[in-house]
Amino acid sequence: MIRLVRKQLFSRTAGLSLRPYHHIAVVGTGPSAFYTAKYCLDINDTVHVDFFEKLPTPYGLVRSGVAPDHPEVKTVQETFTQVAESPRVRVFGNVKVVESSTPNSDQNTLSMEELRKSYSAVVLAYGASSDVSLNLPGESMRGVLSSRSFVNWYNGHPDFAHLDETAFDLSKVEHVVIVGQGNVALDCARILSKHPDDLRETDISTQAHKALCRSQVKSITIIGRRGHIQSAFTIKELRELTRMRGVQVLIDSTELELGRTEASMQELENNRPKKRIVDLIEAISLGSNANEESSTGGDDINTVHRTIRIKYLVTPLEIIGDCKTECEGNNDYPEQVKGIKVVRNKLTGVAHKQKAVPVSVDGENSDATEVLPCDLLIKSVGYKCEKLGDSVPFNTQTHTVPQSKGRVVQSVQPDASPVTGLYVTGWLKRGATGIIASNIPDAKETAAAIGEDLRAGVLKDLDNALLVNGGTSDGVAAPQLPWMKSGMGQKVLKSNTVVSWPEYLKIEREEERRGATFTPAKVKDKITSISEMLKVAKE
Ligand code: NAP
Numbered sequence: 001m002i003r004l005v006r007k008q009l010f011s012r013t014a015g016l017s018l019r020p021y022h023h024i025a026v027v028g029t030g031p032s033a034f035y036t037a038k039y040c041l042d043i044n045d046t047v048h049v050d051f052f053e054k055l056p057t058p059y060g061l062v063r064s065g066v067a068p069d070h071p072e073v074k075t076v077q078e079t080f081t082q083v084a085e086s087p088r089v090r091v092f093g094n095v096k097v098v099e100s101s102t103p104n105s106d107q108n109t110l111s112m113e114e115l116r117k118s119y120s121a122v123v124l125a126y127g128a129s130s131d132v133s134l135n136l137p138g139e140s141m142r143g144v145l146s147s148r149s150f151v152n153w154y155n156g157h158p159d160f161a162h163l164d165e166t167a168f169d170l171s172k173v174e175h176v177v178i179v180g181q182g183n184v185a186l187d188c189a190r191i192l193s194k195h196p197d198d199l200r201e202t203d204i205s206t207q208a209h210k211a212l213c214r215s216q217v218k219s220i221t222i223i224g225r226r227g228h229i230q231s232a233f234t235i236k237e238l239r240e241l242t243r244m245r246g247v248q249v250l251i252d253s254t255e256l257e258l259g260r261t262e263a264s265m266q267e268l269e270n271n272r273p274k275k276r277i278v279d280l281i282e283a284i285s286l287g288s289n290a291n292e293e294s295s296t297g298g299d300d301i302n303t304v305h306r307t308i309r310i311k312y313l314v315t316p317l318e319i320i321g322d323c324k325t326e327c328e329g330n331n332d333y334p335e336q337v338k339g340i341k342v343v344r345n346k347l348t349g350v351a352h353k354q355k356a357v358p359v360s361v362d363g364e365n366s367d368a369t370e371v372l373p374c375d376l377l378i379k380s381v382g383y384k385c386e387k388l389g390d391s392v393p394f395n396t397q398t399h400t401v402p403q404s405k406g407r408v409v410q411s412v413q414p415d416a417s418p419v420t421g422l423y424v425t426g427w428l429k430r431g432a433t434g435i436i437a438s439n440i441p442d443a444k445e446t447a448a449a450i451g452e453d454l455r456a457g458v459l460k461d462l463d464n465a466l467l468v469n470g471g472t473s474d475g476v477a478a479p480q481l482p483w484m485k486s487g488m489g490q491k492v493l494k495s496n497t498v499v500s501w502p503e504y505l506k507i508e509r510e511e512e513r514r515g516a517t518f519t520p521a522k523v524k525d526k527i528t529s530i531s532e533m534l535k536v537a538k539e
Contacts (some may be wrong), residue, residue: 020046020461020462021046021048021461021462021463021479022046022047022048022120022121022454022459022460022461022462023047023048023049023050023118023119023120023462023479023481024037024040024047024048024049024050024119024120024121024122024123024450025049025050025052025115025118025119025121025122025123026040026049026050026051026052026122026123026125027052027097027115027122027123027124027125027126028051028052028053028060028124028125028126028127028426029051029053029058029059029060029080029091029093030059030060030061030062030125030126030127030426031059031060031061031062031076031080031426031436031439032125032127032425032426032427032428032429032439032442032443033051033060033123033125033425033426034059034079034080034083034084035425035439035440035442035443035444036123036125036423036425036426036443036446036447037049037051037083037089037123038079038083038443038447039443039444039446039447039448040123040447040450040451041083041086041088041089042447043447043450043451043454045088047088047454048088048089048090048479049083049086049088049089049090050089050090050091050092050119050481051084051089051090051091051092051093052092052095052096052097052110052115053091053092053093053094053095054094054095054096054097054107054126055093055094055157055158055530056093056094056499056503056504056507056530056533056534056537057093057499057504057507057508057533058080058084058091058093058504059077059080060127061127061436062074062076062077062080062436063155063157064151064152064155064156064157065151065152065155066155066436067151067154067187067190067191068154068155068191068199068202068203068204069190069191069194069198069199069202069204071202071203071523073436076436084501085501089501090476090477090500090501091499091500091501091504092498092499092500093498093499093500093501093503093504094108094497094498094499094530094534095108095109095110095492095498096108096109096110097109097110097111097112097115097126097388098110098111098112098388098389099111099112099388099389099390099391099392100112100113100389108492108495108497108498109488109492110483110488110489110492111488112388112389112391112392113391114482114483114486114488114489115483116421116422117482117483118481118482118483118484119421119460119462119481120421120454120459120460120461120462121421121422121423121450121453121454121459122421122422122423123423123424123425123446123450124388124392124401124408124422124423124424124425124428125424125425125426125428126385126388126428127385127426127427127428128148128383128384128385128386128399128427128428128432129385129386130148130383130384130385130386130399131146131147131148131149131379131381131382131383131384132379132381132382132383132384133379134179134316134379134381136316136317136318136319137318137319138318138319138320138321138335138337139319139379141319141321141335141336141337141377142167142168142335142336142337143167143168143173143336143337143374143375143376143377144319144337144377144379145163145167145168145376145377145378145379146378146379146380147178147180147184147185147187147188147378147379147380148184148383149163149167150163150188150378151184151187151188153205153208154191154204154205154208154212155203155204155205155208155526156203156204156205156206156207156208156526156527156528157528158528158529158530158533161205161207161528161529162207162528164207164208164211168375168376169211170211170212170214170215170216170217170376171211171214171215171216172216172375173215173216173217173375173376174216174217174218174219174375175217175218175219175220175221175372175373175374175375175376176189176192176217176219176220176221176374176375176376176377176378177220177221177222177223177339177340177372177374177376177377177378178220178221178222178223178377178378178380179223179316179340179377179378179379179380179381180222180223180224180232180379180380180381180382181222181223181224181231181232181233181310182232182233182380182382183232183233183234183237184380184383185222185233185378185380186222186233186237186238186240186241187237188378188380189220189222189241189308190237190240190241190244191204191212192212192215192217192220193217193220193241193244193247193306193308194244194247195244195245195246196209196212196213196215198244198245199212200518200520200522201520201521201522201523202522202523203511203515203522203523203524203526205526205528206522206525206526207528217306217376218305218306218307219306219307219308219309220306220307220308220309221308221309221311221372221374222308222309222310222311223311223312223314223316223342223372224310224311224312224313224314225313225314225315225345225356226259226312226313226345226347226354226355226356227255227256227258227259227260227261227264227312227313227347227354228251228255228256228259228278228281228310228312229259229260229264229265229267229268229274229278230259230264230267230354231277231281231310233277234273234277235273235276235277235280238277238280238281239280241308242280242284246303246304246305246306247304247305247306247307247308248304248306248307248308249284249307249308249309249310250284250307250308250309250310251281251284251285251309251310251311251312252285252309252311252312253282253285253286255311255312255313256281256282256285256312258312258313258346258347259312259313259347261347261354263347263349263350263351263352263354264347264351264354266351267351267352267354281310284310311372313344313345313346313347313356314342314343314344314345314370315342315343315345315356315358316340316341316342317341317342317343317369318340318341319337319339319340319341319377320337320338320339320340320341320371321335321336321337321338322335322336322337322338323335323336336375337374337375337376337377338373338374338375339371339372339373339374340371340372340374340377341369341370341371341372342369342370342371342372343358343359343360343368343369344358344359344360344368344369345357345358345359346359382432383427383432384399384432385399385400385401385427385428385431385432386399392408392422393408393409393410393411393412393416393419395412397412398431399431400424400427400428400429400430400431401424401428401429402416403423403424403429404416404418405445405446405448405449406423406424406425406429406442406445406446406447406448406449406450407419407422407423407449407453408422408423408424420458420459421453421458421459421460423446423449423450424446425439425442425443425446426439426442426443429442429446430442462479462481476493476500496538497534497538499533499534499537503537503538504537506536506537506539507527507533507536507537508524510527510536511524511525511526511527512524514527
């Protein structure tokens, strides 16, 4: 109540300097973070935003997730740049937000507690940093990796950039199996099978492109546990597979027949987009569109160099390794994957809730199982968010932060009360689903909750004097918030390793400059080492 009266007094006062001011910390700089910041800035001009990003570079999945041959998707960065360049926004790159700060850490860390004390509100937008597991022995074998690792690798994420030196060698890989049939699985299949010349001018990591040039991949099998009507990919991504030169897509029509259960046919009713996907799948199975629209042309347009087989109604049972050579008695050489044993499934259950059930328990009926040979196995069965620490509620079933309209709530109970000043957005809020644009309504909802709470006086008003005090001795523009004066804050700011927005732009310009030196020119030659990024940023 007192807060409300104070607020009304402020709003009746003509002088700007007497207005309250609100500062929001956003943890992460992916699409959900930027969209939420954008809508928070629209609340009113008392709102300021500080971003915290653990890498020196921003944009999350737009930089490290979107496939390099989908540049049109990356144009969203222009909107995000406008947000970052607002005078009410600061970016603290190369700073990791953790449960409790660790003074001895080499990394720049700030604790949630410090942020909660310093800001009017904290928005968690750090996305998914882990993978759904297949829960099969052998997942740690050489040549077995998650699609998240593979995608980060070809996109030059510093933590994954050298994966081809440690986890797989495409010059020795002939057969690939990808488990899962979402768009990420199709992205991996497309990058692995595309002619390397058709990736040359993109911003693909230069190291990954060199590895793809040496690739011996001949076949890629994308396996799904359910039927074709339950495929999780979208039509654009499927069509793209059929339009690559030298690549043939194969689908077995008998598997489609098994998937046409009564419940599956009901799933198609009144679902025009799904029917169009199913029509394309059926056309592919009849061989009517293989290579029909190769977009890039070239001498070898009609010669099939690689096949992509989309295989339905099978579940992985066992990852099979080969330990005959390097690995025996030597832990430095884990077993190399050689295949995956799968069991045939049937669909049971009602429409939209059909489950895949193995036709043979534990694969004991050998007719129902088969081994798909592979030298590289990519698990693409979904991304998973990680808990930040015990002070932030977390739903261990859904791997999301429990929330109501973007307000973090104390627990997963339906009547749980909100945690004042703590919000969530993006994959951490709704799970790892949806395209970049799905973040727009999601971010609007979270920003609306912040706006309501701000107007209701729930959020901390900060001292407006902070805004006019100029920069700090560390060169950070005002306002100087409490965390900046704390021990950890001082350590972080004095380390000369925090990357501001103008410093990030130096990294980007350098990547573009290096890209231009290639023939033909690359959009960017991404810097994949953090120390090199920092060198460029601080030059
Ligand atoms: P996804 O779309 O949820 O697909 C996951 C796939 O894994 C499904 O086929 C699922 O089958 C299967 N799966 C899950 N658990 C499994 C298990 N234990 N064993 C076997 N199969 C299993 O996930 P995603 O491909 O990681 O994509 C994440 C989100 O990003 C999606 O919303 C996607 O559309 C989006 N995305 C979009 C684009 C684009 O627009 N180009 C690109 C990349 C990602 P069931 O259906 O049987 O569960």
